[in-house]
Amino acid sequence: MSSTPSIRGVRDLQREEFFAPGHGLCAGCTAGTIIRHLLKVSGRNTIIVNATGCVEVSTTIYPYTSWKIPWLHVAFENAAAAASGVEAALKAMARKGLVDPERRINIIVLAGDGGTYDIGFQALSGMLERGHRVMYVLYDNEAYMNTGIQRSGSTPLHAWTTTTPIGRVLRGKMQFKKPIADIVAAHRIPYVATANVAYPIDMDQKFLKGLQVDGPSFIHVLQPCPTGWRFDPRYGIKVGKLAVETAMWINWEMTVEGFKVTTRVPKRKHVRHYLTIQGRFKGLTDEEIEEIQRLVDNEVERINKMVGEEVIGPLAD
Amino acid sequence: MESVLETRVRQVRVFLNSNYAAAYAARDADVDVIAAYPITPQTGVVEKLSEIIANGELDAEMIHVESEHSALSAIVGASAVGARVFTATSSQGLEFMHEVLHIASGMRLPLVMSVATRAISAPINIWNDYSDLMNVRDSSWITFIASTAQEVYDSIIEAYMVSEDPRVLLPSIVAYDGFWMSHTYEPLYIPEDRGIVSKMLPRRPRYVLDPDNPITMGSLVNPDWYYEIKYQQVEAMKEACRVVREADVKIKEYLGRAYEPIESYMAEDSEILVLTYGGAYETLQSAVDMLRSEGLRVGALKLRLWRPFPVGDLKSKVGGAKTLIVVDRAISYGASIEGPVALEVIAALHREGLHPTISSFIAGIGGRPVSEEDFKGMVKKALKLGDKALKIGSIHWGVRGVSYE
Numbered sequence: 245m246s247s248t249p250s251i252r253g254v255r256d257l258q259r260e261e262f263f264a265p266g267h268g269l270c271a272g273c274t275a276g277t278i279i280r281h282l283l284k285v286s287g288r289n290t291i292i293v294n295a296t297g298c299v300e301v302s303t304t305i306y307p308y309t310s311w312k313i314p315w316l317h318v319a320f321e322n323a324a325a326a327a328s329g330v331e332a333a334l335k336a337m338a339r340k341g342l343v344d345p346e347r348r349i350n351i352i353v354l355a356g357d358g359g360t361y362d363i364g365f366q367a368l369s370g371m372l373e374r375g376h377r378v379m380y381v382l383y384d385n386e387a388y389m390n391t392g393i394q395r396s397g398s399t400p401l402h403a404w405t406t407t408t409p410i411g412r413v414l415r416g417k418m419q420f421k422k423p424i425a426d427i428v429a430a431h432r433i434p435y436v437a438t439a440n441v442a443y444p445i446d447m448d449q450k451f452l453k454g455l456q457v458d459g460p461s462f463i464h465v466l467q468p469c470p471t472g473w474r475f476d477p478r479y480g481i482k483v484g485k486l487a488v489e490t491a492m493w494i495n496w497e498m499t500v501e502g503f504k505v506t507t508r509v510p511k512r513k514h515v516r517h518y519l520t521i522q523g524r525f526k527g528l529t530d531e532e533i534e535e536i537q538r539l540v541d542n543e544v545e546r547i548n549k550m551v552g553e554e555v556i557g558p559l560a561d
Numbered sequence: 562m563e564s565v566l567e568t569r570v571r572q573v574r575v576f577l578n579s580n581y582a583a584a585y586a587a588r589d590a591d592v593d594v595i596a597a598y599p600i601t602p603q604t605g606v607v608e609k610l611s612e613i614i615a616n617g618e619l620d621a622e623m624i625h626v627e628s629e630h631s632a633l634s635a636i637v638g639a640s641a642v643g644a645r646v647f648t649a650t651s652s653q654g655l656e657f658m659h660e661v662l663h664i665a666s667g668m669r670l671p672l673v674m675s676v677a678t679r680a681i682s683a684p685i686n687i688w689n690d691y692s693d694l695m696n697v698r699d700s701s702w703i704t705f706i707a708s709t710a711q712e713v714y715d716s717i718i719e720a721y722m723v724s725e726d727p728r729v730l731l732p733s734i735v736a737y738d739g740f741w742m743s744h745t746y747e748p749l750y751i752p753e754d755r756g757i758v759s760k761m762l763p764r765r766p767r768y769v770l771d772p773d774n775p776i777t778m779g780s781l782v783n784p785d786w787y788y789e790i791k792y793q794q795v796e797a798m799k800e801a802c803r804v805v806r807e808a809d810v811k812i813k814e815y816l817g818r819a820y821e822p823i824e825s826y827m828a829e830d831s832e833i834l835v836l837t838y839g840g841a842y843e844t845l846q847s848a849v850d851m852l853r854s855e856g857l858r859v860g861a862l863k864l865r866l867w868r869p870f871p872v873g874d875l876k877s878k879v880g881g882a883k884t885l886i887v888v889d890r891a892i893s894y895g896a897s898i899e900g901p902v903a904l905e906v907i908a909a910l911h912r913e914g915l916h917p918t919i920s921s922f923i924a925g926i927g928g929r930p931v932s933e934e935d936f937k938g939m940v941k942k943a944l945k946l947g948d949k950a951l952k953i954g955s956i957h958w959g960v961r962g963v964s965y966e
Contacts, residue, residue: 289772293638304780306790314770316641317779318634318664325631329594329638329646330770332622336593337644339620342764349772367634370627 251448257284267310268302272470272477274441274484275299275383281444282352282381285451288313290350291330295323295359298390299383321363323353324371324380331376350455353380358388361397361424372431372460379454379461382424385469393472397422400492401539402532404524405472415532416525420539425464429498435461437497437506441468442484446495446506453497466493474523486518491544491556503550511560515540568817570757572750579742580605582710583649583675583735585751586717588619589758590673593644596624596635598654601687602739603677606649629654633661633672640670641778643769645721645762648672651739652679652693659697665732666701666794668779671724671767672732673717674702677743678839678890680927688928689739691839694867695891695901701794703733703801704867708842711749712865713737715812715820721762722808729801730767731794736867738840740928752816761815802869822871823878824863827853831860834879834917835940837888838864838902841924841931845888848936859940870905876913885910885917886943888936889955890925899923899955907951920950924958935959 251257262283269276275298283290292315294300300317303310318326331351338345355364360382371378387405388394395405395417402416410416429436434457439447447465454461468483470476475483487493488507492515495507515537519525525533537559544556566572577585583606587595595614597607613619622639626632629650636646650658655676665672678694680686694704703723705716713735720733737743752758768776782790805822813819826846828834837845842863852859862878879885889900898904903921910916920943925931939958943950946965950956956965 291642291770291772301781304777306780306782306786309777309780311777312775314772314775315777316638316770318637318668319660322631322634322661325596325626325634326638326641328624328626328631329596329635329640329644330642332596332624332635333594333639333642333644333646336620336622337642340593342593342643366627367631370631373627374624 249452251285251445251452253445257281257448258287262288262312264310264312266308268305269298270471270477272480274467274469274480275385277444278383278441278447278465278467279354281448282451283313285448286350286352286455289347290352291316293323293327293330293351293353295353295355295364296320296390297356297359299354299356301390320359322367323355323359323364324367324378327351327353327378328371328374328376331378351378353378355380355382356390357382357384357386357398358396361422369431372428372433375459377459379451379463381451382462382464383467384464385467385472386421387472389469389472398424401536402525402528404526410527415528425462428462433460433462434458435497435499437462438464438493438495440466440484440488440493440495442481443488443495443507450497472524474526475521479521483518483521486513486521489513490515490518491540492518494543494547494556496547505547505551505555508555510557512544512557513561514559565753566750566817570815571753572816573753574748574750576746576748577710578605578744578746579707579710579713579737580677580744581609582714582749583717584609584613586714587647588613589752589755590645590647590718590721590762591619591759592621592647594622594624594636594639594646595648596626596632596639597648597650598626598629598632600629600651600654602679602743603649603651603654603675605743606675606677629657630661633658633665636672637661637665637668637670640672641668641770643767646672647674649675649677651677652681655693655697656681659700662697662700662702664779669730669797670732671721671730673720673724674732674734675713675717676734676736677739678736679739686927689741690926690928691736691890692892694734694736695893698868698901701731701798702868703729703731703805705733705735706838706865706867707735707737708840708863709749710742710747711818712820713742714749714751715816715818718758718761719808719812719820722811723801723804725762725765726804727765727767729797729804731797731801736839741840757815761811798869802871805866820865821874822866823874824865825878826861828860828862828878830858831882832858833884833886833940833944834860834862834882835886835888835936836862836864836902836906838867839890841888841890844931844933845936848933851933852937852940857940864902870909872909872913875906875909876915879910879915879917882917884943885919886922886940887919888922888924888939890923892923892926897954898951903955918948920946921955922958923955929959
């Protein structure tokens, strides 16, 4: 990856906008921020294949569209399959001279956690195994937000959703968040990364790398959702930052050269800083918060071991 | 490949089953992308196409998808960027595609798919009937049902002509009997020079995903526009009837073979007509010969075009016949008439003001053979029951423990 031109700051991004304002995303939704950055990195020569979800329904209400580049939506569970077809078609048509063989077109899947962790998982795995040159961008808001906040395979332990209420017996979601990026990495594709909208330069750099590999790439982006996570719309970036500062979220990348944590955290904050700013964790007991803290501690230990040094520091407060 | 047919296009005689005939048609149509998942009895199509591509006989991308749902989704994506695409399936595979069938037609993409028809689970059964095909009736796909391997080949070429016509832009299915046809070898003629098929199928411009002219495909449409967009599909399907007839003429002109939406055998002077579809039509013709030798004025009709339903053709073919017997190969559970084609025929003839005595039979479910004797038996039963036949609903022919006296 050393030959990759890098993005060091926002000045390295092009000024042209490919995602038009006037869409119907919620106030404070960070998905729009992710898309705006993604398209500034990918540029005009891009085809987006969007799974059904928040972004799809709020950016393409007929007869309007927010997309200044070609955009395709087929259904919920098959964005990876449709993108496989787009990629195969461009390859075959280039050989036959039906499209310009010199032109490299970025093919990007944009899907939420429902369309990736759950219903779209099979199509995703198939696309990765077949090795299509497609970058899959997962915007992860940790529940089915488009249908109104139902739990998904991505919802974290003890989080409230409309289908995982915090009751006397059941305390929010009773299962763990599925480690999707690890599962994707197990497919041995050339590039897998996790990113966070609150760290845009790191995120953009990963988009760039993902687009440059010869094969599938997967960028898992945490997308704080004010509506579903129950926080003030102005705090989207703050919540994203706290996720990293508490190590609830770790920014890393996996290339042929190995595993690397891209956002080091010298001293960690306690998870309660991240949890208490969000209504979805309201009403958790101290024991439940400590249970989440222990999960994070274990994950930090595992990551540090994998890297071979303490990239995520000790709990400071 | 010894004998040659001298039509406008020089053709060679080959010996293929219907699965291979479908694969050769996709080859000759110069498709760009194929995505398919193996299922009995369609598997031969995928295997033959893999072989054709591996040998360099066709320059195409073969996507070995992980399911039928992804097979159809992948060719939807490929077609959206302008590729000519093909897939093939059967039974459970067609059911698994169901969601995307509607999306493909709603997005007005000219996909072509072959279907080796097969019964549906449960109980699981790999043998032939048309329950799978009849289940996708309302998905807005132009649907041909072939009776011979030759017709499978020709219909797939024709399907591209019709689907890609700018007046239509709807996907097509070419169906044929699983096993009875998919695994039975027959002689057929195919063009010696494949380039001629490309001439029959010029690449036509349509809306595609292109960075130089970006469009949004598959957007969300609310009540203010949805109905108008779906109504355009209604119109396109009606238009397809005309375009199919034009394509029939073109197939005759180039390949010398004449097809009609409804075909007939010994029908002109018949008092009694028997209508069926698929491979059983061949058996029915033999049964007609046998009944004629017994002195009955019987003729056979074959439904070749299921969607759009050729109402006008049916009217002219039925003409003044007194008795019409429809033999279905699928069950519409709980319907007033459980034979899906019979139901359609009754509606169409009522619309056109023709009122022969109609009876509906269902036969050959789950691969049970339908012989000449069965057809003869159904005709005699229908004549015996007369007007009472339709009061029964559909007569389930050959089911043990059921009698219609």
